[in-house]
Amino acid sequence: MYARDLMIWLHDRLAERGTLDQTKERFESLRRYNLLPQGRENAGVRISNKQIANAILGFAHYSSGYAGHVSLILGDLRPVGGINASFRNAANLQDAVAILVSTDDDGTGLLRLTLSVEQDFTSDEFAATLRFRNKDKTRTVSFVSKYALSLFNEGAENKYDHDRLDKLTAVERSFGAKIFRDLSRTVSISRQLDRPFKTDWREYETEEEKAAFHRKLGARQSSRFLNLRADTQVTWPKEPTRMEFGGHHLILFPKTKDNSHSVSIDLIQERMSQDAAATLINRMLSVMSWCNDQPASLHEGWSGSPVPAPVPKKNLASTTINEWYFYRTLPTDENLLRCLAYYRDALNAYSVGLASHSVLSFFRVFETRYDTKKKVTEWVNAVFPDIEPAVLESALKAFEADRQLEQVDIGTYVYHNCRVATAHAARDFPSDPDRAEESRRLLNASRIMQSLARFFIKQEFNFSTTYLTDNPN
Known part of the structure; x- marks a missing residue:
């Protein structure tokens, strides 16, 4: 099968009618990432099962321009529990999908392959689950980031929650056994017939112009x-x-x-x-x-x-509702009003990546009462077990790793390594916001301090968190 034939085949089954231009954009993105043959000279090259897998994974994201980026990440996801716990001993998700493509007799036992793009206001995370029958038993294999090293130990799949969702929401695309069975047969017939590639070579002029532009x-x-x-x-x-x-x-x-x-x-x-x-x-x-x-x-x-690429505009998430309800009144407590202002200021700073400002503004919320080092560190250490369950596991692990490097307790880390480091040009706690490692550390800390600030406002002022009523109960 040629890439152009695969594009038409997948478009007819996975894309909405009238969106062929978007499917073409997906395949152009895959070529930019070297996941499909590039250039006019390779238009007649038959694609491998792994390249077919790349194209399938490129349909996971709703934005066609992200197809190459998404396929690259998804393809390199690794099985929880290691290769022995994987589907047909596949080392990664690309290998697993390639195996599904290569088997046309439904001998894989596939029930469902689900590709997941988990999202919140800051970033996307990628995961996949593959469910199949093996000796009359249903098995589930989850594929996760290669950096989740602790999940690749033998037996890790037995304790792993295959339905977990760490982000606010997830956009999922599922594939059943039939699409792989039909695709595998189509690919097999195409390879057996070995027909020559026929196309209008002018289709590749734009691609060659792009290649020249990228070389420049x-x-x-x-x-x-x-x-x-x-x-x-x-x-x-x-x-x-x-x-x-x-x-x-x-x-x-x-x-x-x-x-x-x-x-x-x-x-x-x-x-x-x-x-x-x-x-x-x-x-x-x-x-x-x-x-x-x-x-x-x-x-x-x-x-x-493999080429420099412009970054698409970020579409900020928002929520709208047909029936508008807002039954809150203006608070009369000046201290509460200040805390709410600090909290919103911190959220705004975090949303645009201003790590230092985000840390400081969240800290100012509970500094309105705990205004000395001793008070702050004692309060943070005391309430941290209460806020810990509300923090994303990934954010908590990153924060703990940064804190343990400093070998201090949580309260001291929040005060010295976050507040002092960002509020002052402290000789003992220097913070350079241009350094990527420091910016990432402070953004990690911001997630924890956001939970601390929110806990403080709810507890200190007994303040409701819903649009519907001032009553917190």
Whole structure:
């Protein structure tokens, strides 16, 4: 089977009618990530089962422009419990889907494959579950990030909650046995017939033009780019521009109708880690911000693309309701009003990645009462067991890892390593917000301090958390 034939086959079964342009965009994204053959010279290359798997995984995300990024991440998810607990001993999700593609007699026992994009206001996380019958028993294999090392130990699948959801919501796409059975047979027939590739070669002119454009921006065969969104009012080029800063090359993409300002850097050619690259970009934005006397901040993105890519605009989540109910009254307690203002200020700062400001504003909430080091540390240590269940497991693990590096108790870490470090140019607790590691540490801490601040407001003022009533009970 050729990539173009697969595109039409999958579009007819997985996409809405009249959206072929979006399916084409998905396949272009997959090519940009080297997940499908690139260029006119490879148009007639038959694709492998793993490449077919890449295309299927690219349909997991609702945004067609993210297909390559999503497929790359999903394909590298690893089975909970290790290879021995996996489906047909597949080392990762790409291998598992390739196995499903290669078996046309329904001998896999597949019941359902579910791809999950978990979402909240800050980021996406990816997971998958594969349910199948094995010797008259139903088994479930979950595929998770390769960085979840503790979940790959033998027997981990027995204690793992395969239905867990850490984020606020999840967009899921499920596949049954029939689609893989039909696809496998189609692929098998195509390979047996071995018909020559027929297409209008002009289809690939745009792709070749894009390749030339990417080479102009510094893309090489071995390139792996980090692409990050920038929220800024500083002077910015109106065309994609390659520039040098700090002895390294950066690519700046302008803001468009669909894309944000963004910065890309080739981690391979520049011989940099993601943290080092993000720190360098922060340094550049700091200089730009100083020269323009305007704000500039760095935000989410992705890494691993073989070409520099603009970052799509972020669609902030919101909730609307047909019947509008809001039965709250204006509080009369001035201290409560200040705490609510600090809390909203912190949420706003966190939403745009201003880690230092977010930490300080959340801290100011409970500092209204616990205004000395001794009071704060004692209060935090006392209430932490109460707020711990409300914190996302991933945020809690990151916070604990950072705290244990400092070898201090939780209250001391919140006071010294968060509040003092960000509020003062403290010699003993230096905090450089341009450093990617420090920004990430403070954003981790913000999630914990948000829970502390929310707990304080609810307990101190007995304040309701619903639109419907001032009564908290």
